Amino acid sequence: MTSTESEGIRLQKVLANAGVASRRVSEQLIEDGRVEVNGVVVTELGSRIDPEHDLVSVDGSAIQLDASKRYLMLNKPVGIYSSLKDDRGRPDLRRFTEQYEERLFNVGRLDAETSGLLILTNDGDLAHVLAHPSFGVQKTYIAKVTGKVTAQVLAKLTAGIELEDGPISADKARLLGTEDGFSLVELTLHSGRNRIVRRMLDAVGHPVVDLVRRQFGPLHLGTLGSGQLRELNKDELGAILTIARAHGPEARAADGTAAEASEPTA
Structure with a gap:
C-alpha cells in the first residue's frame, strides 16, 4: 500500500x-494518472511502496519489480524433450537453461515431435496461470x-468430438491451405x-x-528460429503478468513445481 511516510521506496524510483522509464518520465507518468498500485491510481510523487509486496501497473499493464525473475521464449526444436532432466538420458531442455544462474523451468510441455513456443521462467505463480487449463x-x-x-471437419473440431478421455472441442479451427495430399490447419x-x-x-x-x-496466450513465436532463445520484451512481459495478476490469490498460491507439471504435452 502506498504511503507518504518514510517507509518504503518512492514510486518513481x-x-x-524496473526499467519502465527514466526517473523524470516516471514522475510524469504518475502525475498523469497512468500508474496504479494494487489497483488504485496513484498521482502523488511522494508516494512510497514496498516492491516486495505491492503490485504496480502502468497504463493497465503489469510491471515486474522483482529483478530476480526471468522470462524467456524458446523455439523448441523437434527431438528435444520438455524436461530439465530426462530420466532416459534423451536430449532435454538443459542445453538451453544451463547458461543461466536461476533455476528455470518450462511452462507446460511440448512432446518431442512438436516444435514451437515454450516459455522458460522461474516465476511459479505466473507459470501456473499460463499452463493450467482451468485459467483458459x-x-x-x-x-x-x-x-x-x-469445412465439415473444421466445424466438427469446434463443435466437439469424443475422445477416450472425454469430450473436447477447439476454440477455433481454420484451414490455411492444401497441397500434394496434405492440409495446413x-x-x-x-x-x-x-x-x-x-x-x-x-x-x-x-x-x-x-x-x-x-x-501461447499473448505471446507469438514470430521470427524466432528453431533452437533460439530470447528474453521477453517489456510489452510481452507486461501482457502475461497482467493475465497472471487477474487471477489474484488463486495464482499466487501456486509454486514452480506445480507449474512445470500442470500442462501435459501437446
Missing part, C-alpha cells in the same frame, strides 16, 4: 529501477496433416490434455505429420 489461456498450433480437410484451444492436438486431428481422420505451437 521503483519504476525507474489459449494456445495456437499449426498442424500439417494428411488428406484434404473440409490452425487450431486454437486451452485444453492441457496429453497430446490433445494430435489426438483430435487423428480422431477426425487427419493424422498429424508436423506440429508447431505458434502462440
Whole structure:
C-alpha cells in the first residue's frame, strides 16, 4: 500500500529501477494518472511502496519489480524433450537453461515431435496461470496433416468430438491451405490434455505429420528460429503478468513445481 511516510521506496524510483522509464518520465507518468498500485491510481510523487509486496501497473499493464525473475521464449526444436532432466538420458531442455544462474523451468510441455513456443521462467505463480487449463489461456498450433480437410471437419473440431478421455472441442479451427495430399490447419484451444492436438486431428481422420505451437496466450513465436532463445520484451512481459495478476490469490498460491507439471504435452 502506498504511503507518504518514510517507509518504503518512492514510486518513481521503483519504476525507474524496473526499467519502465527514466526517473523524470516516471514522475510524469504518475502525475498523469497512468500508474496504479494494487489497483488504485496513484498521482502523488511522494508516494512510497514496498516492491516486495505491492503490485504496480502502468497504463493497465503489469510491471515486474522483482529483478530476480526471468522470462524467456524458446523455439523448441523437434527431438528435444520438455524436461530439465530426462530420466532416459534423451536430449532435454538443459542445453538451453544451463547458461543461466536461476533455476528455470518450462511452462507446460511440448512432446518431442512438436516444435514451437515454450516459455522458460522461474516465476511459479505466473507459470501456473499460463499452463493450467482451468485459467483458459489459449494456445495456437499449426498442424500439417494428411488428406484434404473440409469445412465439415473444421466445424466438427469446434463443435466437439469424443475422445477416450472425454469430450473436447477447439476454440477455433481454420484451414490455411492444401497441397500434394496434405492440409495446413490452425487450431486454437486451452485444453492441457496429453497430446490433445494430435489426438483430435487423428480422431477426425487427419493424422498429424508436423506440429508447431505458434502462440501461447499473448505471446507469438514470430521470427524466432528453431533452437533460439530470447528474453521477453517489456510489452510481452507486461501482457502475461497482467493475465497472471487477474487471477489474484488463486495464482499466487501456486509454486514452480506445480507449474512445470500442470500442462501435459501437446
